[in-house]
Structures are given as C-alpha cells and as structure tokens.
Amino acid sequence: MSYGKPCSRACRSTHLEKLRARNNFHRGFHVALENPTVKEAAEFVRNALSERKALIIVGNCWVEYQGRASSKLESGERIIIIKDDGSVLVHRPAGYEPVNWQPPGCLFQTRSADNVLEVKAVRRKPSESVRMFFDRIYLLSSLSLVDRGKFSLYASEEDMQRAILFEPEILEHGFKPITYEKKVEPGFVDIYGIDKDGKFVVVEIKRKTAGRQAALQLAKYVDAIKAMVNREVRGILVAPRLAKGTQRLLATLKLDFKALDPRRCSEVLSMPETKKLEEFFG
Amino acid sequence: MSYGKPCSRACRSTHLEKLRARNNFHRGFHVALENPTVKEAAEFVRNALSERKALIIVGNCWVEYQGRASSKLESGERIIIIKDDGSVLVHRPAGYEPVNWQPPGCLFQTRSADNVLEVKAVRRKPSESVRMFFDRIYLLSSLSLVDRGKFSLYASEEDMQRAILFEPEILEHGFKPITYEKKVEPGFVDIYGIDKDGKFVVVEIKRKTAGRQAALQLAKYVDAIKAMVNREVRGILVAPRLAKGTQRLLATLKLDFKALDPRRCSEVLSMPETKKLEEFFG
DNA sequence: GAGTGGATTTCGCAT
DNA sequence: ATGCGAAGTCCACTC
Known part of the structure; x- marks a missing residue:
C-alpha cells in the first residue's frame, strides 16, 4: 500500500x-x-x-x-x-x-x-x-463522503419556548401567552403573557442553569414592560435550575422562578398536536 | 491491506x-x-x-x-x-x-x-x-502522535496593552502610563496615564475593529475617572481600525482614536527588552 | 469548585 | 452586508 x-x-x-x-x-x-x-x-x-x-x-x-x-x-x-x-x-x-x-x-x-x-x-x-x-x-x-442524515437537537432554548407556548400549563396554572420574541428596549422578551389573576407576565427562558445575568436581564425586561403598560408586571425565570446565589438575587428583584427540565419540553413537543402550534405561531 | x-x-x-x-x-x-x-x-x-x-x-x-x-x-x-x-x-x-x-x-x-x-x-x-x-x-x-511544537498567537488585546506599556510612544508622543487594568465603576480601564500636557488619559484597547460598544465603554470609563479626579480626562480608543459610523460617535463623545496594527505590537513585544517589562509590570 | 470574560469564536437571524 | 444574541459553546483565569 x-x-x-x-x-x-x-x-x-x-x-x-x-x-x-x-x-x-x-x-x-x-x-x-x-x-x-x-x-x-x-x-x-x-x-x-x-x-x-x-x-x-x-x-x-x-x-x-x-x-x-x-x-x-x-x-x-x-x-x-x-x-x-x-x-x-x-x-x-x-x-x-x-x-x-x-x-x-x-x-x-x-x-x-x-x-x-x-x-x-x-x-x-x-x-x-x-x-x-x-x-x-x-x-x-x-x-467522497455522502451525508444526508438529519440532525436534531432537542430541548434547545427555542424548543423550551415553543413547549411553553403550546402547553402554557407547564409554566404555571392559568398562564396565557400573548406574544413571544417581543421587542422591548434592551432586547427580546422570550414570552409575554397574562397570569391567572390577569397580571402581565414576562418569561425569560434558559435551557441550562440560570445565573446572575439571566436574572438581571429579566429584571430589565420587567422594568421596560412596566414603563410601557404602566401596570404591575411579574417576571418568571424558567430554567432547569438556578446557579448558586441566584435565588437570593431573584428574591431581591422580586422575580419568580420555575424549574423546567428541557427533556420535559422535548416530550411536550414530541406530541402530535404540536403541529397545531406551528400553524398558530409559525 | x-x-x-x-x-x-x-x-x-x-x-x-x-x-x-x-x-x-x-x-x-x-x-x-x-x-x-x-x-x-x-x-x-x-x-x-x-x-x-x-x-x-x-x-x-x-x-x-x-x-x-x-x-x-x-x-x-x-x-x-x-x-x-x-x-x-x-x-x-x-x-x-x-x-x-x-x-x-x-x-x-x-x-x-x-x-x-x-x-x-x-x-x-x-x-x-x-x-x-x-x-x-x-x-x-x-x-501515536508526538507534538511538542509551541503555539504562539500574536497581537491579542493583552499583547497590545503590554506593547503600549512598554513603548508608550507608539500610542502618542509624550504619553506616560500610570497604571493598567485599573478598577473603576463600570469595569477595568485598560491603561490609565498622563499625556504630554499633563492631562489624564484613559486608554481602551480593542485588538480588532472597534465599534459602538467600545466607544461607549470608553466614555463610561472617562466619566468615572472624571468624577474621581475632578479634572478633565481624555479618552483614547486604540484599535487596528474603526467600524463604520464609530468615528462620528467618537467625535460626539469627544474621544480620540489611535489606529494601531496588532502586528506592530507583536514586533514591539518581540524585542528583547520586553523582558524588562515583565519585571516591572509582571 | 464555581463564577466571569474572551474568542482568529462560529452560527443564525433580523434589520 | 451588518449587527446582535446564543451556544451541548470551549477555555483560561480568578475567587
């Protein structure tokens, strides 16, 4: 050879x-x-x-x-x-x-x-x-490699977002999304909606451990929306878990936290009804 | 085979x-x-x-x-x-x-x-x-690969900083550095010094094209130092070149710009006297 | 060990 | 084209 x-x-x-x-x-x-x-x-x-x-x-x-x-x-x-x-x-x-x-x-x-x-x-x-x-x-x-195989990444941040939009109950009972990727002053709000009491809600999603930065980002969004609507606005941080010390920061900023496993979101998205979501939000 | x-x-x-x-x-x-x-x-x-x-x-x-x-x-x-x-x-x-x-x-x-x-x-x-x-x-x-070859990356932001500290003339005639990585309110000032007229100077270094963010960052530092020393403070942005539109922003913010090729910095650092710098600042 | 910032980041998406 | 944010980022450094 x-x-x-x-x-x-x-x-x-x-x-x-x-x-x-x-x-x-x-x-x-x-x-x-x-x-x-x-x-x-x-x-x-x-x-x-x-x-x-x-x-x-x-x-x-x-x-x-x-x-x-x-x-x-x-x-x-x-x-x-x-x-x-x-x-x-x-x-x-x-x-x-x-x-x-x-x-x-x-x-x-x-x-x-x-x-x-x-x-x-x-x-x-x-x-x-x-x-x-x-x-x-x-x-x-x-x-000469031939590769037409599809690559799928499950439970990305985007998938978590879509899972919540499709099945808002996984975030919180009674939550109703209004829009997503809403443009506000500092950037884009992941999800924007109303909770069971009619309060405005801003949702920030992290697919992995959420830390200081995520909390501060969410606080900015909440302030921005608050200034726009001139009403009380809740902020919910969604992530599989929190980094050490972030919980106290969230308390200081008066923000909520919802633990959500990305795999759970993949499950939701694997349900056949998911396609309806695409029609609605696609 | x-x-x-x-x-x-x-x-x-x-x-x-x-x-x-x-x-x-x-x-x-x-x-x-x-x-x-x-x-x-x-x-x-x-x-x-x-x-x-x-x-x-x-x-x-x-x-x-x-x-x-x-x-x-x-x-x-x-x-x-x-x-x-x-x-x-x-x-x-x-x-x-x-x-x-x-x-x-x-x-x-x-x-x-x-x-x-x-x-x-x-x-x-x-x-x-x-x-x-x-x-x-x-x-x-x-x-079974054997690889003991050294890898050198030239002209990182840190290298540009060290080059200026070692040879301040490449920034501006008469410039004298006082400290570097000086901690101020918003973060760390790359270099802090005095120009030929005795004015305080804040230097912000970018190893590649400097844009809006770099200019705004520098402006923050200048304001912070100004508040501390209660005197006029100049800001100089150092970079190989400016992004489009940044020059006007610099003018608005009353900041200066100094074009500096990273390769030039590599040259300065390749001089044998550089080791003295390490003794001084290392 | 965890937190923070940089990268020849790359990549994608929106402007 | 350009600019900004995310990444299974990775990596090096600090605390």
Missing part, C-alpha cells in the same frame, strides 16, 4: 489508477495512502483538492496563520482535515478545539519544494490565510 | 502483528486499516482505545447525544476523531464545527452486535454521553 521510492512523473497517474483499482471501496471514492514521499503527497493532495474531495492528512507539520490575528505553530505531528466545502481543521493530538482552522469557503494552493509540501488555504471577508508545511506524511486519505 | 473475511479471535492479534510489521511507520506507531469488517473494526478500535492511541474512523454511522441537551444524528458518512486525551469529534463532510463532540476526559466503551459497532464516550461533570453506531467502516487509523 505504501510506495517505497518516489516515482517519475510519468508513472504517477498509473500508480493512482492501480491504487484505486486495488481497493474495493464502498460506493464512494475513498482512497488512502500511507507514508508517501513528499512528492507523492503533493500529487495526491493536488488531485484531491482539484476534485473537490475531502482530505485527511496526518503528518509532521508547522503552520502559520495570518488574518484577524496572526499565529505560528511550530513543528509537530497533527491531523489535518480539509473538507470539500473549503473548511480546514488542524488538530493537535490533544484538545477539543483545532489549533488552527479556516471556516468554509477557502481556496487552496499547494506547492512542494525541498521535500516540504505546502498547502495554503485562503479566504476573503475576512481576509485570512492558513499555511501548512509538511515534511513527513504518515497518512493521506481522499474521501 | 484490507481483510477479506473476518477471522477467529485466536488469529486476530497475529493479524495486527503482521500489519504492524508490514508497515514501516516513522517513529510513532501509526497503523491504518481500510474497509475492515465490523468485527475487525471493533477489535482495532478496542485495541487503540485501550492503548490510549489517537483514532480516526471514517465510515457510515448514526450518533446519539444525551447530556446538557440531547441530539440525534441520522445515518451518514462522517469522519470521527478520538484523541488520546479522551476527546471526541464527529465531523460531517461540511462545516467547520463538529456536529457532535465530547470534550477531553471521556471514558470509552465499545460493543459490536448485528454487524454494528457501537463506540460510547462518557464523561462526568457535566454528565453526558455520545454514542456512535457504525455499520460500514472505510478507514481506520490508530496513531
């Missing part, structure tokens, strides 16, 4: 042909190459990029970035992914985040000289470039 | 031995496998995880996440990276961000049944898990 020695330019395409023929790849056109020479790698990368394929490069490299900031990454072994949408990821062997990257939409340029392969990814707006220099390559893979 | 048929448990380790022997991997222990069966993949992944190696899996999979939120990703071809620090990335063929992931520190569990390989990554605090199910695997790679 790995080439022992570099070959002349004439035989390279033949090599690739053989390579492809030898491998019974499933449906796509997935090709891999281990321990290529720099020249072989250059050819491989150039082909992959021109054919708009996804590319995995594992090797020893150094990286320079110039753009919104500038950075320099010294020599080391990393995993690089170049996707066919023109995004780039440089991953060190540790950490969730890429050390260098480029968002989708890059144009690529490759060069090789003195046994070093350079891959340059450039984008405009903002103008920035990542240059990767390889002197050893362990693994190359060119991939 | 790829196995034609699954083999009995007895011969598996032998297969891996051969595989390793056949490949003259550079320094590390990089191993790759193309189009393995699910059983072969299970063995390979189990080994890689138990040996604390980094792992690349390219294949058709579906993914479930349960934790702070919950998500479901339907079947499709993706690139998965599992690093030896216990972080996980699931990358679709497009987009900069992983569709699913797990930060460092996960524990792993693998199972295979009915020609499906399951890899489960669990972490505590917060308690969450990602489960990946593979029914076709195109590429597997087990890697």
